[in-house]
Amino acid sequence: MRxxxxxxxxxxxxxxxxxxxxxxxxxxxxxxxxxxxxxxxDPVVVKTLPATTEAARAWDRQTPGAGALGQxxxxxxxxxTDDQAMGDVVRRLNSAKSGFRTLMMKTLSAARGSTGPLDxxxxxxxxxxxxxxxxxxxxxxxxxxxxxxxxxxxxxxxPQGSIEAxxxxxxxxxxxxxxxxxxxxxxxxxxxxxxxxxxxLAASVTGWKRQLLLGAVLLPLWTSLLVRTAAWFILLQDxxxxxxxxxxxGIISEPLPLLFNRLGxxxxxxxxxxxxxxxxxxxxxIGIPGNLMPAAQSLGASKLRAFWHVLLPLSLRGxxxxxxxxxxxxxxxxxxxxxxxxxxxxxxxxxxxxxxxxTANWGMAGALGIIxxxxxxxxxxxxxxxxxxxxxxx
Amino acid sequence: xxxxxxxxxxxxxxxxxxxxxxxxxxxxxxxxxxxxxGPSGSGKTTILMMLAxxxxxxxxxxxxxxxxVEKLPPHKRNMGVVFQSYALxxxxxxxxxxxxxxxxxxxxxxxxxxxxxxxxxxxxLGAYKxxxxxxxxxxxxxxxxxxxALVFEPAVVLMDEPLGALDKQLREQMQLDxxxxxxxxxxxxxxxxxxxxxxxxMSDRIAVFNHGKIEQIGKPSDIYDHPKTRFxxxxxxxxxxxxxxxxxxxKDRTTITLKQGGKLVVDTRPGLxxxxxxxxxxxxxxxxxxxxxxxxxxxxxxxxxxVYHGDHIRVVLETRDQRFIVKTDxxxxxxxxxxxxxxxxxxxxxxxxx
Numbered sequence: 001m002r003x004x005x006x007x008x009x010x011x012x013x014x015x016x017x018x019x020x021x022x023x024x025x026x027x028x029x030x031x032x033x034x035x036x037x038x039x040x041x042d043p044v045v046v047k048t049l050p051a052t053t054e055a056a057r058a059w060d061r062q063t064p065g066a067g068a069l070g071q072x073x074x075x076x077x078x079x080x081t082d083d084q085a086m087g088d089v090v091r092r093l094n095s096a097k098s099g100f101r102t103l104m105m106k107t108l109s110a111a112r113g114s115t116g117p118l119d120x121x122x123x124x125x126x127x128x129x130x131x132x133x134x135x136x137x138x139x140x141x142x143x144x145x146x147x148x149x150x151x152x153x154x155x156x157x158x159p160q161g162s163i164e165a166x167x168x169x170x171x172x173x174x175x176x177x178x179x180x181x182x183x184x185x186x187x188x189x190x191x192x193x194x195x196x197x198x199x200x201l202a203a204s205v206t207g208w209k210r211q212l213l214l215g216a217v218l219l220p221l222w223t224s225l226l227v228r229t230a231a232w233f234i235l236l237q238d239x240x241x242x243x244x245x246x247x248x249x250g251i252i253s254e255p256l257p258l259l260f261n262r263l264g265x266x267x268x269x270x271x272x273x274x275x276x277x278x279x280x281x282x283x284x285x286i287g288i289p290g291n292l293m294p295a296a297q298s299l300g301a302s303k304l305r306a307f308w309h310v311l312l313p314l315s316l317r318g319x320x321x322x323x324x325x326x327x328x329x330x331x332x333x334x335x336x337x338x339x340x341x342x343x344x345x346x347x348x349x350x351x352x353x354x355x356x357x358x359t360a361n362w363g364m365a366g367a368l369g370i371i372x373x374x375x376x377x378x379x380x381x382x383x384x385x386x387x388x389x390x391x392x393x394x
Numbered sequence: 395x396x397x398x399x400x401x402x403x404x405x406x407x408x409x410x411x412x413x414x415x416x417x418x419x420x421x422x423x424x425x426x427x428x429x430x431x432g433p434s435g436s437g438k439t440t441i442l443m444m445l446a447x448x449x450x451x452x453x454x455x456x457x458x459x460x461x462x463v464e465k466l467p468p469h470k471r472n473m474g475v476v477f478q479s480y481a482l483x484x485x486x487x488x489x490x491x492x493x494x495x496x497x498x499x500x501x502x503x504x505x506x507x508x509x510x511x512x513x514x515x516x517x518x519l520g521a522y523k524x525x526x527x528x529x530x531x532x533x534x535x536x537x538x539x540x541x542x543a544l545v546f547e548p549a550v551v552l553m554d555e556p557l558g559a560l561d562k563q564l565r566e567q568m569q570l571d572x573x574x575x576x577x578x579x580x581x582x583x584x585x586x587x588x589x590x591x592x593x594x595x596m597s598d599r600i601a602v603f604n605h606g607k608i609e610q611i612g613k614p615s616d617i618y619d620h621p622k623t624r625f626x627x628x629x630x631x632x633x634x635x636x637x638x639x640x641x642x643x644x645k646d647r648t649t650i651t652l653k654q655g656g657k658l659v660v661d662t663r664p665g666l667x668x669x670x671x672x673x674x675x676x677x678x679x680x681x682x683x684x685x686x687x688x689x690x691x692x693x694x695x696x697x698x699x700x701v702y703h704g705d706h707i708r709v710v711l712e713t714r715d716q717r718f719i720v721k722t723d724x725x726x727x728x729x730x731x732x733x734x735x736x737x738x739x740x741x742x743x744x745x746x747x748x
Contacts, residue, residue: 295481297468298446298552299542300498306469309494313485 032373039366042145044088045136049076053140056133065133070120073136077111096147097135099126148367153177173351173368177375180347183265183337184330188277190270191326192319195277199318200311202278203285217278225272229336232268233259236340260342268336273329277322284318285311317387324383328376348372397460399424399582400445400550405454407440407606414440415606418454427576427583429593432603433629438586441603442552445584447471459549469498474543476553480535482527488514488538489523495546513545514538516575533564540572544579553585557592569596590630594618602626619677620745627675627747634681634718635747636674643668647690647741650674656715659690660744673747678708678721680743683729689738693718697733711737 046053055072059065080086086108094100103126110123120127127133138157150156154171155163202213220228235241236258243255258264288311296306334349341347348368356365398421407415414437422428430438443449444456447468456464463471474495482491489510496506514520517537527535536556543551553572557565573596576583587593593600594614601611602625610622621627627635638658642649648666650658658674666672685692695713709720709729718737722729729735 289479289481291477291479291481292483294446294448294468295475295477296483296494297448298471298473298475299495300469300472300546301494302467302469305498310483314483 035362035366035369037366038362039148039364039370040144040146042092042139042147042363043143044085044092045139046143048080048082048085048089049073049136049140051076051079052136056137056140059133059137061130061134061137064128065130065136066119066121066127069133069136070127071117073107074111074118074120077108078115092139093135096139097132100132100135103127103132145363148363149370151364152367152371173348176346176348176351177371179345180331180349181375183262183269183345183347184327184333186266187269187273187330188323188327190266191274191277192323194270195274195322196281196315196319198274199278199281199285202282214282217275220272221275225335228272229268229339232264232271232336233339236264236267259340260345262341262345265337265341265345268340269330269333272336273326276325276329280321280325281315281318284315284321288314320383320387324379328379331372331376398422399426399459400584401455401457402441402444403455403457405441405444405451405456407437407444407449408452413606415444415451418606418608420601420608420611422582422584424582425580427573427581427585427596427598429585429587429597429600430603431587431590431593431600431629433588436603437606438588438603439554442475442554442584442586445550446473446475446552472546472549474546474548474551476536476539476543476551476556478555478558480527480539480559482535482538482542484527486526487523488519488525488527488530491527491538492542492545495542499546509545513541516544517541517571532560533568536560536568537571540575544575544581550582550584553583555587556585557587557589565592572596594630602629604629621675621747624673624747627673627745632678632719632721634676634678634716636676636716636744638672638674640666640668640670640672648746650746652715654715656693656713658744659741660746661741663746666746675745675747676718676739676743678719679706681718681720681722681737681739683709683720683722683735683738685736685738688740690741691744692736692738694734694736697729697731697735700729700731709735711735713737 049072051072052069055069059068077086090101090104093104103124106124107120107127110120111118138161147156150163151166151171152173154166154174156166158164198213198217202210202217205213237243238255238257238259240258242258243252246252247255258267292310292314293303293306296310297303301309331347332349333347334353337345337347338350349372352365352368352372355361355368400420400422402418402420405415405418405420406413418441420441430441432438440449444451445458447463447466447470451464455462458471483494486494492510492513493506496509501509510523511520514523517540519534519537519541522530522534522538527538530538536559539556556572557568560568569592572583572585575581576596585593585596594617597614599611600614600617602609602617604625610617610626612620617626618630621630621633624635627633636650636652636658638650638652640648641651641657643662643666646662647659648662650660650672652658660666660674682689693711693713693715695711695718697709698712698717699710701708706721706723707729709722711718711720720737
């Protein structure tokens with residue numbers, strides 16, 4: 001007898017899983033949680049301006065803000081020595097209402113350059129406008145915010161606190177999400193159209209022929225994504241192999257625009273993602289008994305009808321798995337659209353990257369990431385429902 | 395008698411350099427149950443596949459119902475095929491499986507439902523309509539496959555070792571069921587098997603195949619009692635083969651001298667000539683240990699082995715001329731290894747092969 005009591009065996013199994021659990025926790029779960037909390041946390045004003053926060057929460061928003069909040073703000077500024085934190089406050093407030101940067105710079109030097117009571121309206125006329133005070137009050141309301149999540153979907157709260165759509169010029173995240181799904185859908189369809197016949201062919205032959213076909217699909221997986229994308233860059237450009245061949249054959253008179261547009265992105269992504277379609281379909285197809293098609297034919301079905309009524313429904317599970325894999329990988333694609341697409345083909349990952357590395361706006365990057373994650377999970381739920389459907393279960 | 399319903403004329407089939415069927419002629423009448431029997435690789439399944447349309451003959455003609463079908467695709471042949479591993483569609487219910495050939499033929503729904511019900515009742519599975527094939531036992535799956543192959547009233551039913559995957563008891567039950575269906579519905583059945591007892595119990599005629607050729611075709615009793623070749627004698631049932639030279643051809647009896655000098659008396663029949671070499675087949679169940687006047691052949695010897703089989707006892711008897719296998723009555727249980735005994739059999743029990 002091995003292993004002893006069930007408890008001990010469970011413990012042993014758990015111990016063996018520990019490295020994986022720790023790894024996933026550190027490098028998968030923790031970053032996601034950080035990203036999520038980053039998207040909704042908004043603590044700078046509350047933390048750096050405690051007196052102002054207290055005053056703002058008590059403020060009725062009718063009386064002039066300079067009177068009710070002004071001295072508290074001046075006190076907070078004088079009490080703070082952390083310039084970086086103050087910089088965050090300025091950035092945070094400026095993103096809520098433009099003009100804050102210059103206003104705060106003036107106020108900072110005025111507050112620090114004096115002692116005793118200070119009427120801020122004498123420092124800058126703009127402090128008479130309650131809009132600025134309302135922005136401070138909104139930021140001081142809570143350590144958490146939904147403004148990033150709303151902005152990720154092109155919405156924002158107006159000064160009264162209700163949600164409204166942003167003007168199209170201000171934000172087009174929804175468009176980019178839509179574009180991301182359209183491109184991913186196109187790539188998925190292309191992968192089905194190319195991958196299904198290929199998987200059928202690979203499943204119908206044996207020996208070295210099958211090895212060769214599968215190798216042809218797997219080879220790209222062993223090559224760096226960047227290399228593959230660069231290869232397509234070379235192939236698709238105006239003087240690339242495709243255009244020069246077509247020109248040489250006299251089929252076209254001037255180069256087809258294949259690069260920096262939607263077509264190029266779809267072609268390159270289809271190539272990169274094709275293995276994820278072919279392999280699941282192939283593995284389902286080889287599991288289907290070989291005598292079902294002959295049986296269908298002997299029962300009066302032409303080859304096409306036998307395929308339609310027998311092989312296709314039996315292989316749908318593979319198509320669903322493949323489509324899910326391809327689609328989910330595609331919506332997160334970054335390198336290929338960035339290198340091969342034009343400005344109108346950038347997908348949501350590029351926007352996330354822009355916020356994360358371009359402007360260090362981790363809140364927005366996190367919020368867009370959350371929307372993407374939610375969409376992916378929703379899709380997975382749909383897939384799960386579909387594949388656990390009785391019609392597909394064998 | 396009318397023309398045969400199925401006719402293979404001079405059919406050959408090669409796969410690359412490998413010739414599987416050589417110059418085959420085979421005629422099957424309407425309503426006949428013909429078994430194609432042979433070891434694996436003898437070409438019997440290839441013949442079935444040519445009949446079903448999955449293989450085309452390399453040369454020769456295949457005629458069904460007076461029509462050449464060599465180039466006809468399978469779905470236009472109207473033949474019900476029962477496959478070795480049932481080949482039920484796993485994503486369809488039993489009823490949908492059986493309705494499949496009717497749907498393919500555009501049979502209207504109400505009519506189709508009634509026919510499916512009849513076909514399933516015929517195989518005693520009327521209550522299993524909504525099950526998936528995976529929820530049925532092997533025997534039940536086989537019966538669904540049978541119902542599916544019969545529901546569209548095909549001209550011919552082809553069966554490719556349909557009972558191979560079933561256990562012995564179920565197999566014997568299914569043999570009787572299929573034979574019964576054949577009789578009741580007047581089906582024309584071509585049945586491929588490598589199991590000789592299956593072929594013997596079910597068929598009107600058996601065609602014994604070896605190396606792509608028919609060794610012998612005939613009624614089961616003919617094949618069993620009067621094998622034409624050594625291969626047939628050995629393949630069908632167990633037998634004792636004795637080799638010798640014909641020394642005297644009389645009016646009723648022909649004498650054959652064995653290598654060690656022993657003499658064997660067989661019934662005279664045309665074709666036996668003195669001086670010719672002969673191979674004689676003697677079925678083990680026709681040899682006895684008690685001598686009577688009509689058991690003209692008698693070979694004394696020693697019991698080498700004795701195996702109890704329940705319904706009979708199998709004794710191996712070593713004689714001077716020949717080692718005989720004897721299937722004897724269980725009352726002879728007194729015989730034991732080393733005992734002296736004598737193998738006695740009638741002239742009629744001997745059959746000169748070929």
